[in-house]
Amino acid sequence: MEAVKAYELELELRQIRELRKGIELKMKELEYAEGIITATKAERKLYRAFADLLVEITKDEAIEHIERMRLAYKRELERLREKEKEIMEKLSRLSF
Amino acid sequence: MAEEKKVRTLEQVQDEIRSYLGEIEYLRSQVGAIDATIADLRTVDATLAYIKDKGKGKAIYIPLGSGIAIKGKIEDPNDVIMDVGAGILVGATVDEARENIEKRINALMNLRLALLRKIEEDTRKVNELLKELQEMQPEKKE
Numbered sequence: 001m002e003a004v005k006a007y008e009l010e011l012e013l014r015q016i017r018e019l020r021k022g023i024e025l026k027m028k029e030l031e032y033a034e035g036i037i038t039a040t041k042a043e044r045k046l047y048r049a050f051a052d053l054l055v056e057i058t059k060d061e062a063i064e065h066i067e068r069m070r071l072a073y074k075r076e077l078e079r080l081r082e083k084e085k086e087i088m089e090k091l092s093r094l095s096f
Numbered sequence: 097m098a099e100e101k102k103v104r105t106l107e108q109v110q111d112e113i114r115s116y117l118g119e120i121e122y123l124r125s126q127v128g129a130i131d132a133t134i135a136d137l138r139t140v141d142a143t144l145a146y147i148k149d150k151g152k153g154k155a156i157y158i159p160l161g162s163g164i165a166i167k168g169k170i171e172d173p174n175d176v177i178m179d180v181g182a183g184i185l186v187g188a189t190v191d192e193a194r195e196n197i198e199k200r201i202n203a204l205m206n207l208r209l210a211l212l213r214k215i216e217e218d219t220r221k222v223n224e225l226l227k228e229l230q231e232m233q234p235e236k237k238e
Contacts, residue, residue, distance in 0.1 A: 026182075033182040045187035047177060052161075054177070054185060062184050069182060 006094050013087045020080045023073050030066050030073070037062045109229050116222045123215050130208045134201055141197045147173045148190040 037046065037059060046062050047054040057065070104112075151173035157165035176193050177185040188196070 029181040033180045033184050036180045036186060037184060040186060045177075047185040047187070049179075049183045049185060057184075065184070066182055 002094055006091060009087050009091050009094070013084065013091070016080050016084050016087070020077060020084070023077055023080070027070065027073050027077075030070050034063065034066050037066070106229070106232055109225055109232065113222055113225045113229070116218045116225070120215055120218050120222070123211050123218070127208055127211050127215075130204050130211070134204050134208075137197050137201050137204075141194055141201075144176070144190050144194050144197075 040046070040059070042059065046057050046059060048057045048062065048065060147170065151170045154170050156168050156170060158168045159165045174189050176188055176190060178188045178193050178196055179185050
């Protein structure tokens, strides 16, 4: 029974780690986008994709959007890290 | 203690070989994905070059999805948009877009090279382990 529980927990841990990696990758993407946006000249047009619809936005709006996304990703990362820690603790209790 | 660590069982060596083979397979699939992306980027680059050169005023069909397209006309062949990630797109000229594509291709080529090096390294390790395995087997029989 303990082996089944450990297997389930390990599976959950793997899924959480994959999710975390995905979000970390998205954070890098945000950094890249922010770098390009801040370096662009003021006259250059910027658009935000709402599904397939592109809406023109200002540079400030673009940076604000990135900042909001960054905060959301950070919160999600924090939640996943907590969950990961919790599962690790459960796993260590099972193995002893 | 150090010597104890060096002694590995047949199963441990086999496990290690399996793990390296799995990694090699994964890395090869990644190289395949990179190749597909590079091919895609080159197609876009060729399209941009053509549009800049001969696109002005040309009638085109703009894809709407699900294989359906609507007729349109290229008003300004030098006005394109580039996806920079995070749901943001930047207006650019064809030359800027092509420059961006070239940068992405170069970055992917470097990544591809790094992956190929890792595959080579892993293959060498597998060969070493196979040799070790062969040496271990007669010992077990004795």
